[in-house]
Amino acid sequence: MVTCSMDGRTLTVPKGSTILKAAEQAGIPIPHLCFLKDINEIGACRMCMVEVEGTERLVPACNTAVTEGMVIHTNSPRVRQARKTNLRLILSQHNSNCTVCVRSGNCQLQRLSHDLNIHFQPYEVQLERSHVDLEVPIVREASKCIKCMRCIQICDKIQGMHIWDVAGTGSRTTVDVSYNRSLKNTDCTFCGQCVTHCPTGALTVRDDTNRALRALADPEITTVVQVAPAVRVAWAEAFGLPKRQATTGRMVAALKRIGFDYVFDTNFAADLTIMEEGSELLERLSHRGKYRWPMFTSCCPGWVRFVKTQFPSYTENLSTAKSPQQMFGAVAKSYFAEKMGIDARKMCVVSVMPCSAKKAECELPTMRNAFGNPDVDVVLTTREMCRLFRSDCIVPGDLEETPFDSPLGTGTGAAVIFGATGGVMDAALRSAYFLATGTNPDPDAFSKIRGGKPWKEAVFSIPGIGEVRVAVVSGLANTRRLMEAVDSGRVEYDFVEVMACPGGCAGGGGQPIRDGAELASVRGARLWQMDARTPVRFSHENPDVQALYRTYLKKPLGEKSHHLLHTDHTAWSVEGETSR
């Protein structure tokens, strides 16, 4: 432990603590912009400068360790002057068109200039040339980038994809796609972690709300919306609702207010996915020699892009089951349309997803029906849904709880955990156990693979099948480590669940942004609670899924399923080149 004095208070902190950390523990806020704990502690923005007695120059609080007897001032006249000057310098290269910026109200730079009382800009504003490409889901506006380097670090250290890099040298140094590529020509997985860690509006996910609004405005078109599991535990953050009001029912009510004809639940399709993928797992396990191992989940489009570019020979190991989003679209435009007598060509399926990569997934050439129409027409992120609510002046807290519509609105506890790391595995094992043995396991029998560890493994025994070796991983850098271990034969698994975003969809690139906070585990925990409280906790017990099989699909892996619910992952290619 070391003792220091900060703003006249005596603090004792563990040896090696930074000034910023010590201040945080003591409740002394020090402004900062580029700092991202453990990921970006590079002292680039120079907003966290403090005065240390006996040191001639100011020092950055984010990466200077407290030493014994240090006397620190966080608000001396020099510090005040330095912060203001450096912030004005940053602002002189930032396109402060806040009124039309998607991050207005949730922008660190905006908040800081407000807090530091900046109302005058003495410097000439010089904006970097911006070229915005809307072909891909991730959009960068160079004129808003403050070069904090967080996107580079997230992509390097957490996702290991090295898509962003420093470009140029000298005072023209900026951030750009690495190796002078453009984003559409890369192996970017579109996970969106760079977006959720950007302190400003420089990186955003493409806004498709107008496409949804156009469909809603067309009386000819039946609008069907599905909401992914992880959305329900995150959307209310944007409205600051207390936990009691942050309910799925209010979200459904708000979507109804927007005018969607049918508000359905992706959980329905998650249960359906389990029926198909669980059956596929059993099929593969009972004919081990016919298949390459391990089998991988296929519900995360970021992961699918990853495996296709980084470990292409493992593409055939992916489950052929479509993701819940795509299964939903396929079922909505076939089974549901037929049942309701709706022309599928006049149906617009909108998804609300915690994810940016889903926008690219629904555009894949393989995700289309017999008419050549996409299964899913528009993908909105959780944030876009919240913006739709706001622009309709909806006050979600005041709305009545409303249930999802029937029949595609029914989901089990096994489906809602798709939104958390380990959930797909847990749900699949619950149903695979039933399909193999005819009896339900304890729904908590597979809890060993839950929890926050990025790479989990376990062996479960299923009567009649034997031992099943499983692994669960999230975050693409972790995934790469796992894949290298699999590839070198250091580990052997039968079934692996992969989620591109750390913590799974709960921490997805389309979720509400709170600077400096990693909320995946908090949101994930709520999903697990929802599962525990749901009366039905097995996908195979979803009554509407049972009805779908009874009246339409007949059986998992059957012919109709094959056409509607499965896909060929090798039938399309990532146009981008890999960086290695």
Added chain:
Amino acid sequence: MSRLEVKMPGQAQAVVEQLYRNMERRIAASPPGLCPVDMALNFLNLCQAQTCGKCVPCRIGLTQLSNMIREVLDGDPPVGILRRIENTAQVIVDTADCAIGIDAAQLVLMGLKGFRDDYEEHILHHRCLGSLKNPVPCVALCPAGVDIPGYIALVNEGRCADAVRLIRKDNPFPVACAYICEHPCEARCRRNMVDDAINIRGLKRYAVDHAGPVPQPQPAPATGKSVAIIGGGPGGLSAAYYLALMGHRVTVYEKQKQLGGMMRYGIPSYRLPRQLLEAEIASILSVGIQVRTGVDVGTDITFDQLKRRYDCLYISIGAHTDKKTGIEGEDSQSVISAVELLRRIGDEEMPDFTGQQVVVIGGGNVAMDVTRSAIRLGAAKVTCVYRRRQEDMTAQAEEVEGAIAEGAEILTLQAPLRIEADEQGRAAALWTQPQIIGEMDRQGRPRPGTASVEPRRIPADIIIVAIGQGIESHGFEQSGIQIQRGGTLLADSSTRLPDLEGVFAGGDCVTGPATVIRAIAAGKAAAANIDEYLGFHHEIEAEVKVPTPRVTDLGPRGRVNCGDREAAERRCDFQCIECGMTKEEAVQESSRCLRCDHFGYGIFKGGRVEKW
């Protein structure tokens, strides 16, 4: 008004003079990788400030050039802008009245030729080809990429053994390099911006002198793969060391009686004490390396036999043949080559030059080595004869100065004409043609030309030719290895040979005579690529934690230089010339390090490569 006044610089001028010196040092500290177009623009802006303002092309033209280049960098220029820049610059060259304008415009023309693709990338894609690959200047410039800020911090804390461990991660010869490395790392040291480059080699010398014995790490489990190294110099032994640590079975074939290559047979022991070299080689061999000395590959065993016997080969035969001047009388008795003399000294066969007049031909480091060795062998007079001027010598300045201090004569601007022999066929004198220094060559080194002066006779009992070394590559050509003009082996930057599976080559035999650290770097690269070739991915790392940097004091202060023993004393023996730093000096010098691994870009990217 006085009729004449004594010129006294004003205060502003004095400060500007100071700023010039700061700027010179700052340019010296420019890291590699900066955008050349941006640099050209800023150099041009400096030129613009220097114009006297009288003539149109310089006063206005340079400004317009600057505007156009700025447009290339920041604007949306038409594709034809390059031609406009070129035409304008050419007109300035053709019409400016004095060097201020002519030379500035020439700078722009040079850039248009030298980095046109950078210009084009900016114009067409608004992007830059420049990038800072390694932001730590010393590490970037060390061919082997040694973690210099890391070991300097360890020296500062008195952890010399850890410093040695950290160096060995990238360079198995910390001792040899502490004594003789040409320290390219110091060239762009960021400390230049404040006062002067850190004495990096001096600090390494302190570390190795005070580390005590540092045991080698345990090799990885045996892989069952075997590698033969042809040539046991610094490069070959480096490859052998890392490959052995990776668990491969390594055998080094050395033609000479002893290992060490040019570190033994080229560098005299007054620069690298023999017992230190031997201890370092023994330490390297302690990781488990087989050695066959006195085996000439090509005579005693064929290359193809080796190829069959081993999974992989690394050729690091160096450059050990002497180059001839080709002048008349070169075959006279007592005309010897530097290579031959240094080889004999390496094997402790000391010739006696007592009372002799020795003439050395050449101006490189090897010429200095034989000059200073000849003095130590008792010569009455040693004269070093060189075609160009002293400042054009390729030898390090401190070597030349050291030789002069020990009593050597440096006779410059003398081109050897012929060697005069006496009746017994022994050399009696070297005749030279005096030269006049002339135009610059492409590298900016002035060429000598024949002066209108009569040839000169330099009496000599012994003449030593030190004009460069060649590579003994003829034995390899028959085995399918491609030999380039100049006799070097053809290998790529990954040390692979084209069209020859499992054969790698590096060091002097590929680059031509270079430095110990470049041979070490080639050996390191070869080890990594051979490991991959054999199907492995072993990683080399040092389990040493580098101290966290403290808030630095940037106050300018002098650089600690290492002293030498008194010239009159050291010229009589082959003992080490250089004195190491004291503890007090090492602590002070190491605390000058700016820790570029942490401060600036280093903490963000590329500050530390922990393993390779």
